[in-house]
Amino acid sequence: MNVTSDTAEKNTYELKAGLAQMLKGGVIMDVMNPEQAATAEAAGAVAVMALERIPSRIRQDGGVARMSDPVMIKEIKAVSSIPVMAKARIGHFVEAQILEACDIDFIDESEVLTPADELYHIDKHPFRLPFVCGACDLGQALRRIHEGAVMIRTKGEAGTGNIVEAVRHHRRIHSQIAALKGMDSMHLEAAAAEYRVPLALVIETLDMGRLPVVTFAAGGIATPADAALMMQLGCDGVFVGSGIFDAEHPEKMGKAVVEATLNYADPAVLCQVSENLGQTMKSQTIESLAVRYAERGD
Amino acid sequence: MRSEGIRSARANITKTMQEKIVGVLAVQGSVVEHERVLRQLGHAPRLVRTVDDLRGVTHLVLPGGESTTMMKLLQRFGLWEVLQARFAADDIALLGTCAGAILLSYLGLGLTVDRNGYGAQQASFSAGLQSEQFPDQRGVFIRAPIFTEVGDSLRVLATYENVPVLVQGGRHVALAFHPEISGDTRVHEYWLNL
Numbered sequence: 333m334n335v336t337s338d339t340a341e342k343n344t345y346e347l348k349a350g351l352a353q354m355l356k357g358g359v360i361m362d363v364m365n366p367e368q369a370a371t372a373e374a375a376g377a378v379a380v381m382a383l384e385r386i387p388s389r390i391r392q393d394g395g396v397a398r399m400s401d402p403v404m405i406k407e408i409k410a411v412s413s414i415p416v417m418a419k420a421r422i423g424h425f426v427e428a429q430i431l432e433a434c435d436i437d438f439i440d441e442s443e444v445l446t447p448a449d450e451l452y453h454i455d456k457h458p459f460r461l462p463f464v465c466g467a468c469d470l471g472q473a474l475r476r477i478h479e480g481a482v483m484i485r486t487k488g489e490a491g492t493g494n495i496v497e498a499v500r501h502h503r504r505i506h507s508q509i510a511a512l513k514g515m516d517s518m519h520l521e522a523a524a525a526e527y528r529v530p531l532a533l534v535i536e537t538l539d540m541g542r543l544p545v546v547t548f549a550a551g552g553i554a555t556p557a558d559a560a561l562m563m564q565l566g567c568d569g570v571f572v573g574s575g576i577f578d579a580e581h582p583e584k585m586g587k588a589v590v591e592a593t594l595n596y597a598d599p600a601v602l603c604q605v606s607e608n609l610g611q612t613m614k615s616q617t618i619e620s621l622a623v624r625y626a627e628r629g630d
Numbered sequence: 631m632r633s634e635g636i637r638s639a640r641a642n643i644t645k646t647m648q649e650k651i652v653g654v655l656a657v658q659g660s661v662v663e664h665e666r667v668l669r670q671l672g673h674a675p676r677l678v679r680t681v682d683d684l685r686g687v688t689h690l691v692l693p694g695g696e697s698t699t700m701m702k703l704l705q706r707f708g709l710w711e712v713l714q715a716r717f718a719a720d721d722i723a724l725l726g727t728c729a730g731a732i733l734l735s736y737l738g739l740g741l742t743v744d745r746n747g748y749g750a751q752q753a754s755f756s757a758g759l760q761s762e763q764f765p766d767q768r769g770v771f772i773r774a775p776i777f778t779e780v781g782d783s784l785r786v787l788a789t790y791e792n793v794p795v796l797v798q799g800g801r802h803v804a805l806a807f808h809p810e811i812s813g814d815t816r817v818h819e820y821w822l823n824l
Contacts, residue, residue, distance in 0.1 A: 336791070341756045415773065435749075
């Protein structure tokens with residue numbers, strides 16, 4: 333239905349950031365087919381991430397991981413009433429153009445896929461769709477925001493079921509923002525130079541005492557407790573990749589993670605939702621990994 | 631004399647503050663944005679996540695977000711039942727933006743909505759609205775619902791391209807757009823004074 337007039341403004345920063353703001357407090361789940369998308373929505377997901385292989389399987393398979401088949405993305409969009417996201421490779425602006433043509437709602441420029449460009453991320457400003465990008469420190473987060481991302485997530489280590497990297501990235505960003513508070517203008521300028529972003533963006537971050545965009549946790553969330561941990565640390569919401577559909581009971585796990593994200597500060601509810609969830613996804617220590625996705629894309 | 635006047639003015643302020651306990655449903659979505667608007671209007675809103683939190687709240691904002699997610703969580707944690715009962719007893723004033731307006735239609739405000747009626751994110755838009763009550767109101771519509779039918783008991787307070795986007799019924803207000811994103815406090819103020 334096309335009922336907007338010619339004077340309406342579209343695809344503005346306010347509208348892109350606005351969608352990210354509507355997702356706050358929610359859980360975004362990786363799904364590989366329409367059935368999983370329906371399960372995710374029924375569990376209470378706030379959006380779904382359509383991708384052919386969840387990160388744990390990308391790890392197993394190795395090789396080059398690319399954007400998913402548009403047919404698969406469109407099938408998921410067809411059954412979803414919540415926003416649909418999909419991943420493009422770092423720097424692969426043509427994949428992003430294709431995703432935009434699929435008329436989904438959000439693009440994740442993701443290190444989980446094999447990077448296409450070792451120097452540059454996508455210039456996200458010209459796109460009509462909003463972007464989310466991963467970061468493991470303040471410099472990466474601010475560079476992505478400067479490039480046009482309206483949402484940041486921790487990189488974590490996707491597909492491991494190990495929360496330690498997401499915690500590390502969140503804490504690092506947090507302490508780097510705290511460090512700005514003690515800086516005079518000369519040091520702030522030096523920080524901006526070090527982070528390779530305009531001084532104004534550093535000052536905005538300092539004034540807000542947080543990243544100036546919606547910030548989610550991602551990479552390694554495998555249980556309701558993991559989700560609540562990231563929420564208590566101050567994240568605006570969580571992405572769960574392999575944690576749901578590689579669990580023994582995806583429906584139960586999905587519901588439990590959603591309920592834990594809402595009641596993140598209530599241990600009694602957390603205890604209740606953590607009961608009888610069955611096997612979590614097969615997990616890995618960081619030391620045992622052949623490839624660390626978090627090292628991709630600076 | 632003068633100090634007495636101040637004292638009674640203070641008492642009046644305290645009285646109105648006591649009469650109104652304003653809350654924001656904090657299940658998910660544009661919670662802090664609504665909180666910010668309410669603070670600008672002099673309120674210290676309570677964040678409502680549980681049935682206990684809702685107790686005593688006289689004015690509740692249903693924020694923007696994902697209506698399916700909110701609905702599921704409200705039902706699972708028993709809030710929906712309480713909201714339904716209090717809505718039916720006219721025991722609470724509700725303001726719903728976008729997803730919140732969809733919840734209001736489910737509660738029985740007399741509003742029929744087409745969820746995401748304008749389309750996916752690329753159809754999101756902002757535009758000037760037609761409104762006598764709120765001149766120069768700009769509406770921010772994000773994957774917004776279209777109000778397809780508005781019951782006779784409702785007053786249309788703003789339209790966009792001849793489609794109602796802001797309606798009032800009793801002490802309830804439903805909006806297809808997000809004044810909490812554009813930062814316009816007038817609709818909240820109007821609602822608080824109904």
